[in-house]
Amino acid sequence: MTAHGAANGTADIEFIDVSKHFGAIAAVDHVDFAIARGSFMSFLGPSGCGKTTSLRLIAGFEQPTTGDVRIAGTSMVGVPAYRRPVNMVFQHYALFPHFNVADNIAYGLRQRRPRPDRAEIARQVDATLDLVRLPGFHARRVWELSGGQQQRVALARALINRPTVLLLDEPLAALDRKLRRDMQIELQNLQREVGITFVLVTHDQEEALSMSDTIAIMRDGRVIQIGSPRTLYDAPANRYVAGFVGESNFFPGEVVAADERGATLKTAAGVVLSAPYPPGGATLVGTARGVIAVRPEMVAMWVGPDDPDGAAEFSCRLGGRVHNRIYLGDQTEYSVATDQFGDVLVRAAKASALEIGPGQEVRLGWRQASGLALVDS
Amino acid sequence: MRNATGPSPLLTAVLLAPGALWFLGLLVLPLGVVIVFSFGERAAVGGYQAAFVLDNYLNLPARWTAFKNTLVLAPIGTVVCLIAAYPLAYFLAVKARPETRTALLILVIVPFWTSFLIRTYAWMFILGGRGLPSLIEWAGLGEVRFINTPFAVLLGIVYAYLPLMIFPIYVSLEKLDKRLLEASEDLGASPWRGFMQVTLPLSAPGAVTACMLVFILLMGEYLIPQLLGGGKVFFIGNALVDLFLQSRNWPFGSAVAVSLVVIMLATVSVYMRFAGRIGGARDVSLV
Ligand SMILES: Nc1ncnc2c1ncn2[C@@H]1O[C@H](COP(=O)(O)OP(=O)(O)OP(=O)(O)O)[C@@H](O)[C@H]1O
Ligand SMILES: [Mg+2]
Numbered sequence: 001m002t003a004h005g006a007a008n009g010t011a012d013i014e015f016i017d018v019s020k021h022f023g024a025i026a027a028v029d030h031v032d033f034a035i036a037r038g039s040f041m042s043f044l045g046p047s048g049c050g051k052t053t054s055l056r057l058i059a060g061f062e063q064p065t066t067g068d069v070r071i072a073g074t075s076m077v078g079v080p081a082y083r084r085p086v087n088m089v090f091q092h093y094a095l096f097p098h099f100n101v102a103d104n105i106a107y108g109l110r111q112r113r114p115r116p117d118r119a120e121i122a123r124q125v126d127a128t129l130d131l132v133r134l135p136g137f138h139a140r141r142v143w144e145l146s147g148g149q150q151q152r153v154a155l156a157r158a159l160i161n162r163p164t165v166l167l168l169d170e171p172l173a174a175l176d177r178k179l180r181r182d183m184q185i186e187l188q189n190l191q192r193e194v195g196i197t198f199v200l201v202t203h204d205q206e207e208a209l210s211m212s213d214t215i216a217i218m219r220d221g222r223v224i225q226i227g228s229p230r231t232l233y234d235a236p237a238n239r240y241v242a243g244f245v246g247e248s249n250f251f252p253g254e255v256v257a258a259d260e261r262g263a264t265l266k267t268a269a270g271v272v273l274s275a276p277y278p279p280g281g282a283t284l285v286g287t288a289r290g291v292i293a294v295r296p297e298m299v300a301m302w303v304g305p306d307d308p309d310g311a312a313e314f315s316c317r318l319g320g321r322v323h324n325r326i327y328l329g330d331q332t333e334y335s336v337a338t339d340q341f342g343d344v345l346v347r348a349a350k351a352s353a354l355e356i357g358p359g360q361e362v363r364l365g366w367r368q369a370s371g372l373a374l375v376d377s
Numbered sequence: 378m379r380n381a382t383g384p385s386p387l388l389t390a391v392l393l394a395p396g397a398l399w400f401l402g403l404l405v406l407p408l409g410v411v412i413v414f415s416f417g418e419r420a421a422v423g424g425y426q427a428a429f430v431l432d433n434y435l436n437l438p439a440r441w442t443a444f445k446n447t448l449v450l451a452p453i454g455t456v457v458c459l460i461a462a463y464p465l466a467y468f469l470a471v472k473a474r475p476e477t478r479t480a481l482l483i484l485v486i487v488p489f490w491t492s493f494l495i496r497t498y499a500w501m502f503i504l505g506g507r508g509l510p511s512l513i514e515w516a517g518l519g520e521v522r523f524i525n526t527p528f529a530v531l532l533g534i535v536y537a538y539l540p541l542m543i544f545p546i547y548v549s550l551e552k553l554d555k556r557l558l559e560a561s562e563d564l565g566a567s568p569w570r571g572f573m574q575v576t577l578p579l580s581a582p583g584a585v586t587a588c589m590l591v592f593i594l595l596m597g598e599y600l601i602p603q604l605l606g607g608g609k610v611f612f613i614g615n616a617l618v619d620l621f622l623q624s625r626n627w628p629f630g631s632a633v634a635v636s637l638v639v640i641m642l643a644t645v646s647v648y649m650r651f652a653g654r655i656g657g658a659r660d661v662s663l664v
Contacts, residue, residue: 059563061559061563080562081562081563082563082564082565082566082567086563087563087564090559090560094556094559095560096557096560096575097579098575098579107564107566107574111564111565111566111570157564158563158564161565
């Protein structure tokens with residue numbers, strides 16, 4: 001799973017077959033990737049999959065058990081954290097309680113040798129406070145600030161050092177939804193303004209999808225897939241990725257036929273389904289089992305016996321009963337109980353939503369081409 | 378502090394009564410008596426005879442040595458304790474592995490399982506003529522004397538009060554968020570600078586508290602100078618015992634006691650003002 005950038009010299013951070021063991025646990029297990037300079041990269045995965053450990057390997061708080069970590073082409077093995085050109089925004093901010101806001105932010109500059117003079121430090125603190133939209137907060141004590149303000153101070157404290165790489169460990173996890181959304185936009189704007197490499201750790205898929213240029217999906221210390229949000233959504237490497245990036249209906253089954261372009265499966269209920277592989281996806285030739293994933297927005301839903309226009313192309317048609325409906329603003333999500341597949345998720349644009357409520361008998365269908373035949377893991 | 382949902386005034390009074398009575402009866406009242414006595418005269422057979430004279434205070438220089446010993450050895454003892462305790466507390470709180478930490482903490486407390494008196498007697502023998510000095514002499518390193526010197530008293534003091542100094546510092550280091558040190562290092566500070574700029578200021582409140590605790594107790598110390606100073610290196614505490622029980626000059630003893638209290642209050646308030654300024658001391662809760 002080696003990524004772009006490693007070969008052409010624009011990579012800012014490279015992991016070369018990196019493993020990190022804590023006793024018997026492999027927190028990071030043979031990981032390879034490269035992060036392009038100036039890009040926004042996210043690590044996405046469930047709790048305990050090794051995201052924080054990966055970040056700490058970059059920051060220098062952990063040393064790899066095997067493999068090499070490089071920053072701007074230079075091996076960082078054995079280089080202590082304070083000599084690395086990266087800065088981190090900690091999950092719980094870790095602001096210094098005995099300093100006010102200005103002294104917290106100036107901390108990095110004061111460690112420089114030669115040390116910048118007072119006027120220069122003051123000037124940069126002012127500029128950075130403006131950047132994170134906290135002008136005039138100099139003398140405030142950090143424990144008096146709100147969560148969002150603390151987060152911005154933490155950001156300012158890292159940014160003032162003009163690191164080549166900024167590491168963010170779930171920096172928005174403690175914020176409420178609205179503030180989180182605002183901060184996501186601010187982070188993105190900031191990244192474009194300052195043009196440094198951002199590496200974000202999150203287990204919020206929406207956050208990763210909306211902010212990143214590149215996402216690495218992790219599981220059990222391994223990177224399962226790296227790619228743009230679009231690639232991960234349209235061409236997930238396997239069921240795990242498809243389930244982590246956006247939502248899908250999964251129909252697992254035995255592979256009854258497979259060729260270079262797609263596969264046909266027979267589900268436990270005896271239904272035969274076909275779908276193509278995603279672009280660049282693994283074939284199911286020679287595999288016993290596979291899964292077909294269908295995104296909820298690819299499933300059409302209608303009422304009554306008459307098929308709507310175009311339904312003739314649907315490779316799969318079945319009946320069911322709506323048992324749940326959730327409004328998502330511009331879309332509505334239905335959960336439809338079917339005999340063949342159990343619950344099927346359907347997402348319909350608001351405009352097309354005739355009044356379908358719980359209890360309604362409906363029919364569902366989708367095109368063969370809108371499904372994806374994936375490795376079931 | 379009290380609000381609509383707070384405890385009733387009666388309940389507050391009842392809960393405060395035992396402590397308040399205790400302080401009134403056993404602290405404020407005796408202190409009042411001592412102050413009154415300090416202006417009186419010694420009765421012919423010893424004890425107190427009502428009068429209002431300043432002679433006792435004018436006589437204080439007669440006990441200058443006791444004041445001098447106390448005022449020199451108490452601060453020195455406190456500082457030596459601090460210098461010895463901080464690295465120990467630091468090791469226990471930061472460096473020791475969790476499995477060994479408990480065992481080491483117990484080792485710090487173990488001396489308390491034996492009576493203080495017995496431990497000080499042990500030092501008497503160790504420092505006495507047939508103890509260390511005889512060993513040193515036997516090794517041909519010359520003739521030395523430890524017992525009944527300021528050094529012996531200082532050694533006893535540091536030995537006795539070290540645990541008291543260790544614990545408050547240990548607690549403040551223990552609760553220090555290790556992520557702050559990672560943040561410091563992340564921002565380019567070497568571990569040593571991180572220690573100076575983060576660990577030290579954040580553990581200062583614990584050290585300030587510990588120093589004050591030890592200093593106050595040292596000012597009133599009696600047993601250690603008695604046993605290890607052998608009447609040659611004596612503290613105000615020893616002078617008081619002498620005045621009240623031997624020469625039975627209660628008024629003069631009272632004047633010495635009052636002076637001790639005044640000196641203690643003055644030193645501690647100056648100290649607090651100074652300590653408040655080294656920053657981070659905002660949660661010192663003593664005095
Ligand atoms: N210092 C350590 N000592 C022992 N095990 C550790 C240590 N740090 C991490 N681990 C283990 O390594 C694995 C990965 O941990 P890590 O903190 O990287 O997970 P994460 O992906 O950041 O999870 P979360 O989303 O919950 O923060 C976990 O099983 C964890 O228990
Ligand atoms: Mg984590």
